[in-house]
Amino acid sequence: MFEETDIVGPDMPLLWVLRDLLGLTGTKFSCGMAQCGACTVHVDGAPRRSCVTPSSAAAGKAITTIEGLSSDGSHPVRRAWAEIDVVQCGYCQSGQIMSAAALLTANPDPSDADIDAALTGNICRCGTYQRIRSAVHRAADLVRKG
């Protein structure tokens, strides 16, 4: 663990508290300006770009990272991702999965348009978008079937 004094000012982004102070490197740094979605985490259940979320704004709130989504891979989004073999290089996928999980909590049966709207801020340079969309539908199925 880290000391509170390791946090440099109230503006230190949540991303760097997670990665550099807590060693949770599953959340990725990419653009650093909320343009790519690779750093997406849940703050009190809602998707947030941790690279621009001041740690002061996250204080006292529940933060969930990719590591905490489910330790054994049993989360429906993870199962769907594995089934459809979504991933290529994988760098953006923590963020994709966190955005998808938040979407399904808010909307258990999203349409293609809902998925596109919710995940439009998550960029994938490998271009896995078609499989991501299929996997979100599949995850919704898995949630329904329990």
Next chain:
Amino acid sequence: MERVNPSRREFLKTSALTTGGLVIAFMVPGVKRMAAAAAEAGATFAPNAFLRVGSDDSVTVLLAHSEMGQGIWTALPMLIAEELDADWSKIRVEHAQAAPAYAHAVFGMQMTGGSSTTWSEFDRYRQAGATARALLVRAAAQRFGVRPAVCRTENGQVIAGRKRARYGELAEAASKLRVPKKVALKDPKDWKIIGKPTRRLDTPEKITGRAQFGMDVQFPGLLTAVVARSPVFGGTVKSFDATEAKSVPGVREVVEVPSGVAVVADHFWAAKLGRDALKIEWDPGPNATLDSTALRAQLSDTLSLTWPTLRWGRSIAPCGSAPTGARSGPAHSSRRWTRGSERRSPVSRPSR
């Protein structure tokens, strides 16, 4: 890196793991000393291993190339598993370290690129798998008291009649056998894995955040540096004042480096704040007046030039199809295109 001649390199060897497994490795002139040193230290370090068969039945494939989304974390193990008749569920994968044995079979240096991994490794990885299989079969034949020819392999086991042995049980004995000079590869019609759609082996790590990318490497005492660079191409540092940067909590040191001024800190954010607090006077150098407006004007001028048309073909006759007004310059009159026919090149140097 020293260029390794592939024809001298294809020399397979085995060695035993300290845990009682089999390692299939390629010897490269020059790394013998390194391997010997490791053996003395009693480590399982195998600087030229391509596959390890553990006494726990695991088959670990070492990748001589980097997985970066193209799928070789799965494709190269498929080559080994095919020839080894391995149990696919027992396959483990690791990136190899930097060592001459992992030099690209065609390009001679350890590298990944040009869509070359699978075709360039197609023989080498299959050969490694086939060699391991041959050794495991001989170890099993000795144990069963039969000829190797009556043994077959399937799903990580050697089978002879009613007798069966798992690869893990045979690995240590196999590691003591002499490596066959030549092993036959399967007839493609017998392939069970190659050519079949196969789930990626890197998915589990990548969907749990466990996969370690370069930026994720951490170890005790690791510091982070952020470099302030000249705002002008080719500019250099004239002088800088690091007083404020050094007062940022977590900043350890500020040093001038060839690309600018580096702030070294406990973590990224402290380094970044330190960089922002630097006061630097730059010598902008020869590009001092270069700006976006000038660049845009230059590009715009270039667009309005008349472009010649190049004719691609086997002919070495001078290009005759340039539009009126375009003169033949050395850029296209001296080049001979030898592939394709009558294709028009959209990219050629404009003539003035």
